Amino acid sequence: MNNKIPDLTHIRELGFRVTPQRRFILNALAKQDGHTTATDIYQIAQKEMPTLNQATIYRVLDFFCGLNLVTRSDIGGRVVYEFAPDTPHHHLICRHCEQVTVLDDAHFEDLAAHLLAEHGFKADFNHLAIYGVCAHCWDKSM
Amino acid sequence: MNNKIPDLTHIRELGFRVTPQRRFILNALAKQDGHTTATDIYQIAQKEMPTLNQATIYRVLDFFCGLNLVTRSDIGGRVVYEFAPDTPHHHLICRHCEQVTVLDDAHFEDLAAHLLAEHGFKADFNHLAIYGVCAHCWDKSM
DNA sequence: TATGCTATTGCAAAAATTTGCAACAAATCT
């Protein structure tokens, strides 16, 4: 469970506006503790904020992704959103059993340093979905 | 330009079937030399294979992705497909100027080795989209 | 608190993607 109440006020300084819709969606994401689809949000909204339009949900989710407040990724064929935690994480996804495990961001520090040094690219590895074969499935296939 | 004619016969040994639709779609992908959307394929098909159904295109693209014959990724908000080359590559995408550059797979060898050793996970980093800020935009923002 | 600017929303229509099912056809075996 994630109780952190997201700080929306700072987006005002960026020239954007704090709206009830944005507050609702970000809070909804923060309350969920895993990956959430746009449809999930819409269904929650049906009860708690029935006037909230679907198009707005997609636009706001996209808006938050642009600010790195939310991550968006394609996991197991579904597009999922997640409130971006202080400590970034990623996922290992097995192509066989579809199992999804968490991978700490620390594993990407070396690569990030290299990309910055060699390519001048300041990468933020935000919520990557890495596909492959897990240990269990690999054993079975041998 | 990619002239390689994909070998579809081996999928027969996997229990799948070689159909004109699959041949057409894989060839169409191989002929394009960049990222291609499902709609691109559909429009090509309108001329060369008008009976090819949209649903089939999505199913076949998904089928090829499952076999790692094709990569699928979300780049700049668009879902793009690409005939999987012998030498895997990835992309660095700037959040500011949206510029997309190519990153060789060699950069992921160390990480892959680590994941295999530490997590028993045999990762195939196929066509990752890495977001961040390019050198040019980073300079401007300082 | 009232005013003005314009970012954002709701709405409806368009576009993209998925799904169930019956008809079809690729592969295998007589």
Next chain:
DNA sequence: AGATTTGTTGCAAATTTTTGCAATAGCATA
């Protein structure tokens, strides 16, 4: 070549996601 099996396709309907535009509402300023 004909029969059989069952993986695939086309079709149409259901979902999901995007887009243009007029109306709305943040919020800065006075």
